[in-house]
Amino acid sequence: MINNFPTHIKETLRLAYPVAIAQLGHIMLGITDSIMVGKVGAVPLAASSLVNGLIFLIVVFGLGMTLAITPLVAIARGQENYPHCGVILRQALLFNSAFAILLFLIAFFLADLIPLLNQPPEVAAQAISYAKIISLSIIPFMLFQTYRQFIEGLSFTRPAMYITIGANVVNVFGNWVFIYGKLGFPAYGLDGAGYSTLLTRIFMAGVIVVYVLFTAKFRQFDPSFKFRNINFKVMRRLVDIGLPSGFQNFFEVGAFAFSAVMIGWLGSKPLAAHQIALSMASVSFMIILGISAAGTIRVGNAVGRQDVKGVRDAGFSAVLFAAAIMAVSGIAFIFLRNLLPRIFISDPQVVSIAASLLVVAAFFQISDGIQASGLGILRGITDVKIPMMISFIAYWGVGLPVAYFLGFIAGIGVVGIWIGLLIALTIAATLFTLRFNYKTRTAMVTLPAEQLTSPAET
Numbered sequence: 001m002i003n004n005f006p007t008h009i010k011e012t013l014r015l016a017y018p019v020a021i022a023q024l025g026h027i028m029l030g031i032t033d034s035i036m037v038g039k040v041g042a043v044p045l046a047a048s049s050l051v052n053g054l055i056f057l058i059v060v061f062g063l064g065m066t067l068a069i070t071p072l073v074a075i076a077r078g079q080e081n082y083p084h085c086g087v088i089l090r091q092a093l094l095f096n097s098a099f100a101i102l103l104f105l106i107a108f109f110l111a112d113l114i115p116l117l118n119q120p121p122e123v124a125a126q127a128i129s130y131a132k133i134i135s136l137s138i139i140p141f142m143l144f145q146t147y148r149q150f151i152e153g154l155s156f157t158r159p160a161m162y163i164t165i166g167a168n169v170v171n172v173f174g175n176w177v178f179i180y181g182k183l184g185f186p187a188y189g190l191d192g193a194g195y196s197t198l199l200t201r202i203f204m205a206g207v208i209v210v211y212v213l214f215t216a217k218f219r220q221f222d223p224s225f226k227f228r229n230i231n232f233k234v235m236r237r238l239v240d241i242g243l244p245s246g247f248q249n250f251f252e253v254g255a256f257a258f259s260a261v262m263i264g265w266l267g268s269k270p271l272a273a274h275q276i277a278l279s280m281a282s283v284s285f286m287i288i289l290g291i292s293a294a295g296t297i298r299v300g301n302a303v304g305r306q307d308v309k310g311v312r313d314a315g316f317s318a319v320l321f322a323a324a325i326m327a328v329s330g331i332a333f334i335f336l337r338n339l340l341p342r343i344f345i346s347d348p349q350v351v352s353i354a355a356s357l358l359v360v361a362a363f364f365q366i367s368d369g370i371q372a373s374g375l376g377i378l379r380g381i382t383d384v385k386i387p388m389m390i391s392f393i394a395y396w397g398v399g400l401p402v403a404y405f406l407g408f409i410a411g412i413g414v415v416g417i418w419i420g421l422l423i424a425l426t427i428a429a430t431l432f433t434l435r436f437n438y439k440t441r442t443a444m445v446t447l448p449a450e451q452l453t454s455p456a457e458t
Contacts, residue, residue: 003309008317012294018161019152020290025164027286029171029200033193036175043120044190047127050119051111053257055134058107060253062138064246065099066092066145068238070293071300071380073153077221078304086222089150091234093143094227100142107135126190133194140198140205147208154221155297163207171200237382244388245379251388255395259403259421263414266407270414273353276344277418281361281368284329288369291322292376299380312440315377319370319433326369330362353414360418367425374432383439390431399424 002008030052038045069092076084111131115124148160174196181187188195212223256278263274295318302310333340341354378387403420406412412419 002313002317002320004313005317008298008313009321011298012291012314012318012321015152015155015157015294015297016287016290018157018290019293020287022157022161022164023286023289024283025161025168027282028168029197032168032172033175033197036172036179037190037193040179040189043122044126046120047123047130047190048193050114050117050123051127051131051134054110054114055107055131055138057250057253057257058103058110059138059141060249061246062096062099062103062142063145064244064249065096065238065242066142066149067245067379068092068240068242069146069149070153070296071241071303071382072234072237073150074155074297074300074380075304075382077154078301081304082220083222085150085154086224087231088234088238089146089221089223090225090227091231092146092150092238094230095235095238096142096146097139100139103142104135104138107138108132111135130190130194133191134197137194137198137201140201143205144201144208147205147212150223151208151212151218152293153297153300154218155301156217157293157297159208159211163204163211166207167200167204170203171196174199241379241382241384244384248375248384248388248391251391251395255400255424256421258400259417262400262404262407262417266414269347269350270353272345272347272350273341273357274414274418276341276350276354277357277361279344280333280340280358281365284326284365285368285372287325288322288372291318291325291369292372294318295373295376296380299377303381308440311381315380315436315440318377319373319436322369322373323366326365330365333358333362333365356415357418360415360422364418364422364425367422367429370429371425371432374429374436377436378432378439381436381439383435386435387432390428390435394424394427394431398427 033048033052034045037048069088072088073085076082076088108131111128114127114131115121117124119127144163151157151159175193177183177185178188178192178195179190180192212218260271260274264271295315298314298318299311302308302314337355337358338351340358341351344354345351375387378384399420401420402423403417406416406419407414408416410416
């Protein structure tokens with residue numbers, strides 16, 4: 001039984017809502033780019049969509065690496081080992097900087113392979129230069145994420161929210177200048193959106209670095225650049241947690257991307273309906289990402305205190321809160337299924353298909369909320385390798401094959417593909433929750449000595 005459940009919900013919500021708003025802010029950056037690029041023409045919009053999808057599949061690995069910082073910092077803070085938080089930050093900066101350069105080089109040189117994707121020549125031509133500009137922005141993006149995960153591990157989740165809101169203003173202004181050629185600059189079109197994204201991410205990285213270095217409340221955590229040498233124990237922990245997290249992200253994102261490809265085989269209207277229903281589901285999912293991050297932080301703090309009961313209470317309260325939020329969202333989807341799609345399109349056939357998908361999405365939401373929050377609390381106890389394998393089995397071993405069978409062999413179509421995704425999410429949700437229960441009931445949450453002590457950063 002969870003003790004003081006309302007208090008747990010209150011603390012989770014306090015940490016979660018800024019993360020959710022920040023995630024919505026990141027989505028708005030992409031939406032703004034699409035709207036402003038779309039005014040230039042259909043070709044640049046298509047090239048933008050193609051590149052952003054491809055680059056994101058690369059960036060998810062970088063995101064996974066930065067996610068390792070939060071639980072390690074939260075554990076150190078729970079131990080009141082404040083200087084070790086700075087050790088983690090500096091070692092993460094070393095590793096993530098090198099990893100960011102690697103991701104940049106991969107994205108930059110893969111851009112030249114875009115014509116091999118059998119895209120229209122005019123789309124491919126614009127996509128190549130845009131992709132190369134966007135690839136450079138990976139470096140400041142990774143720097144921002146490194147500092148963001150550091151301060152979130154310390155339970156400061158609002159700064160990233162404010163910075164992301166400010167970034168949207170910078171991005172709109174940058175798009176206006178560089179896409180349309182204002183203030184004496186040439187009209188770069190799609191490339192202008194790339195320059196604006198690069199400028200925006202440099203702004204985000206610069207602001208958060210200055211904020212952490214010059215804010216008094218962070219001094220006790222020693223976030224300075226006082227490198228002494230490479231701490232291989234901390235570096236190994238960052239890789240051990242970050243790399244599986246990156247692969248887990250890739251398996252999940254990749255499964256949804258491939259499901260869109262399969263739906264595309266059914267025609268443009270099912271694909272449009274899929275995008276509408278997924279867009280609606282994505283809004284509520286941003287709230288869950290906030291709860292997941294809060295779960296990671298609160299569970300990590302309890303691990304640092306070696307409070308197994310606190311670990312379980314913080315973890316299960318996050319899962320229950322996420323399930324409740326998504327249940328409300330699911331009910332809204334069912335009752336508004338014929339109205340919500342009309343916000344996007346008036347085509348009656350697309351509206352009808354999207355309405356049927358929203359019914360599946362109602363159940364989809366609950367499973368998605370539990371799996372995302374379950375993944376977050378497992379990350380809080382630094383358990384990521386088994387969840388990575390669970391994700392691969394759930395999405396690629398079961399979900400997509402079932403989706404293909406129901407969608408094409410059984411002839412259910414797009415609804416069948418969504419049922420396959422629902423099954424994958426339900427498997428992941430169930431196994432993540434059982435895994436957390438098993439690890440914490442057996443007191444296996446107690447970490448090895450090298451994770452709980454602060455080896456000298458030399």
